[in-house]
Amino acid sequence: MMIFLTRRCRKNRHQLNREHAQQGGALIEVLIASALFLSVTVGMVGAFTHTESLWIAIYEKDISHKSNMNATSEQMMNDSYDQTWADVQNLGSLKPIM
């Protein structure tokens, strides 16, 4: 009888220990999930910041490039001296020199 009781007590103690161990396992799972969530979130925020800064850089470079191009094109449109096509028409009909 005593042996039986001793075994039962051991078994119960073992089950109680197992219950505690299960609670610890859940805690580790929660910790792993949190770590995973945090790492992915940090990664995503980092990627978002990088993308945003890249986009701003592209936008600013685009604006600067366009303004430079426009300034250069505008400069090329203006002649350094006053002339019109009417001046050429005033020369009369042009004849080729053979």
Add this chain to the structure above:
Amino acid sequence: MFDDALLKVSLSRASATTTKLFSAYISRKQQGLFIISSILVLLSIAAFTLTSVTVAVNDYNALRVAMSDTQERYLDTKKEMRFISSQLRTQPSKTVLSSNAAIAHTIVSSDYYGDNFQPVKAFDITLHHTKSDTKIKQSFLRYPSIINVPTTLQATAPDKHLTQWLFNRSESALSPKYFPLSIEANSCTDLNEASMHWINGDCELNNNDVDHSSSTNPMLVIIKNGNLTLLHGTTFYGVIILLSNDGTIYSSKVEHGASIKGALTSTQNITLLNDGALIFSPDVLEALQQAPKLAKMIAVPGSWHARL
């Protein structure tokens, strides 16, 4: 016996409790796994979206860079076209230099003359940007600033429409900007070597001022609202034009031993004091009309052709 039975009942209850606890544990574990899986799925969707956006932005950046390069090369080619055409205004096509080693040029020229035998030269310029395989083509005309030379009558009497005849501009519309490489000053003291001078005010010329002029390299001097004096021993080759818009009758004095070979003209009445020589010279006038420094270059409208 009774004790044994009680003990068995107690033990069976403890076992049932343990089983319940185990079942509850399994249930909680499944819930935890479900939550973790859900979080992972959501995170994966977010990560995928973010990665897609990042890739799209990078692709856009690469596209922008490629477009910018193409636009810059196109602009470089246009700049080169302008650079070459500006050189052709004053020099022959064989001596034209290139400012960009990546751009090859071809120039085809042909000669024309106008109704009054004005020299006109047409240029077909083709540029090829080797890096981007951009090819552009444009035609230009080189024509003289002096569209018509002064007539014998204009060299002896004032003509209100003189500037219209010579430059296709009214007197009020004519400005130094009409002439390429013109030099504007308020007096004729120490004139720099140039084909065209615009003087606002009185002008007193001595031989040192005009010693660079000759029958083959004549000058054009326009005096606005001022008197002209040609000092003794001065030989001027070219055209002097007196303009007036303030109602004053200005004077033109040619001292003994001084001469003007070409033409002295005005739009209003002037007081002419001629002790020297006024020689109307069509050859000098023709040389002045053909002077490269007074030539203009204009793009032929509609001649622009680009192949990108």
